Amino acid sequence: LAKTTQPISMDSYEGQEVNITCSHNNIATNDYITWYQQFPSQGPRFIIQGYKTKVTNEVASLFIPADRKSSTLSLPRVSLSDTAVYYCLVDDSGGYQKVTFGTGTKLQVIP
Amino acid sequence: NAGVTQTPKFQVLKTGQSMTLQCAQDMNHNSMYWYRQDPGMGLRLIYYSASEGTTDKGEVPNGYNVSRLNKREFSLRLESAAPSQTSVYFCASSEVQTGTLGFSEQYFGPGTRLTVT
Numbered sequence: 001l002a003k004t005t006q007p008i009s010m011d012s013y014e015g016q017e018v019n020i021t022c023s024h025n026n027i028a029t030n031d032y033i034t035w036y037q038q039f040p041s042q043g044p045r046f047i048i049q050g051y052k053t054k055v056t057n058e059v060a061s062l063f064i065p066a067d068r069k070s071s072t073l074s075l076p077r078v079s080l081s082d083t084a085v086y087y088c089l090v091d092d093s094g095g096y097q098k099v100t101f102g103t104g105t106k107l108q109v110i111p
Numbered sequence: 112n113a114g115v116t117q118t119p120k121f122q123v124l125k126t127g128q129s130m131t132l133q134c135a136q137d138m139n140h141n142s143m144y145w146y147r148q149d150p151g152m153g154l155r156l157i158y159y160s161a162s163e164g165t166t167d168k169g170e171v172p173n174g175y176n177v178s179r180l181n182k183r184e185f186s187l188r189l190e191s192a193a194p195s196q197t198s199v200y201f202c203a204s205s206e207v208q209t210g211t212l213g214f215s216e217q218y219f220g221p222g223t224r225l226t227v228t
Contacts, residue, residue, distance in 0.1 A: 034216075043115075043201045043219025044154065087153065100170070101146070101154040 004088045009106040018075045020105050022088030025069050033064060033071045036087040038104070044087060048073070075107075083109045112137050115220035117202050123226045124192040132187040132223050134202030142205045143185035144169075144217065145177060147198040154201060160185055192227045199224050 005023040012018045024033070032051050036044040048055055050062040050071070061074040075082055085104040118133045136143065141162045146154040146169075156169030160179040174196060176188045185204075189196060203217040 036217075041222070043203065043222055044217075045219070046216040049216075100156070103151075103153045 004090055004102055006086075006088050006102065006105045008103065009108065011108045011110055012078055013110050014079055015077050018078050018082070018107060020073045020075075020086055020088075020107070021070055022073070022090075023070050024088070024090045027068050027090050031068075031090045033062065033068075034089045034091075035060070035062065035073045036089065036101070038085045038087065040084075044101070047086075078107075078109050080109050080111065083107060114138065115202055115204055115218050117200075117220040117223050119223060120221065121224050123228065124189075125228055126193060128192050129188065129190050130192065131189075132200055132202075132225075133184070134186065134220060135184045136202075136204040136218070137183065138204060138206070138218065139182070140204035140206045140218070141182070142215075143179065144203045144205075145175070145185070145187045146201045146203065147171065147196075148201060148222075149198050157187065157200075189225075192225075194227045197225060197227045 003026060006020060032049055034049040035047045037047050038044040048057055048060050048062045050064050052064050052068060055062045063072040073086060085106050087101050087104040115136045122130060124130055144159040145157040147157055148154045155171045157171055157175050158166055158169050158177040160166045163179055163182045166177050166179055178186045180186060200223045202220040205215040205217045
């Protein structure tokens with residue numbers, strides 16, 4: 001399983017764009033990059049997944065450079081409700097999902 | 112659809128007591144998982160079931176047993192609870208096609224907050 005490294009915490013003001021970078025130097029050819037969001041007292045929720053280049057959905061964008069050794073989750077114009085822990089996962093799991101959640105990045109959005 | 116449901120929501124046990132945490136999903140998913148999350152920590156996989164009839168150990172299986180009762184239900188049992196098992200327990204499920212690469216989205220339940228005194 002490829003190990004991931006991400007900042008422990010980040011602060012941002014409301015309305016700003018937030019970029020959270022995840023390092024995964026040992027990513028394997030078949031690995032995908034997936035981000036989850038967890039609010040206090042709730043289970044994690046899938047945000048976005050990608051393999052290379054850029055992926056965008058209604059919630060976030062995911063930027064993956066050509067070497068795939070890192071990835072950046074971009075949250076546009078955050079609000080207070082985006083305060084949560086964000087987890088970066090890297091795995092292919094061979095068809096079943098035995099994956100590892102690290103400690104994640106705690107994002108605090110400030111009014 | 113209720114998604115993934117877990118019972119109970121809260122539980123307090125004395126050391127040595129046993130209990131079973133229940134999990135059910137109504138999304139017809141093949142795979143189910145049990146995680147624990149200690150305060151300020153990420154999730155750690157306890158056991159998983161890739162498909163009905165199979166279970167396997169995750170990162171921290173000691174002190175736990177699981178049963179995949181049918182495709183919908185996956186229970187976690189603590190035979191003799193210890194204070195170190197105080198944690199929040201999350202059940203999750205995903206739809207995985209064997210041999211398919213890539214990560215299938217996991218759907219999580221609301222969690223069970225367990226305290227062992």
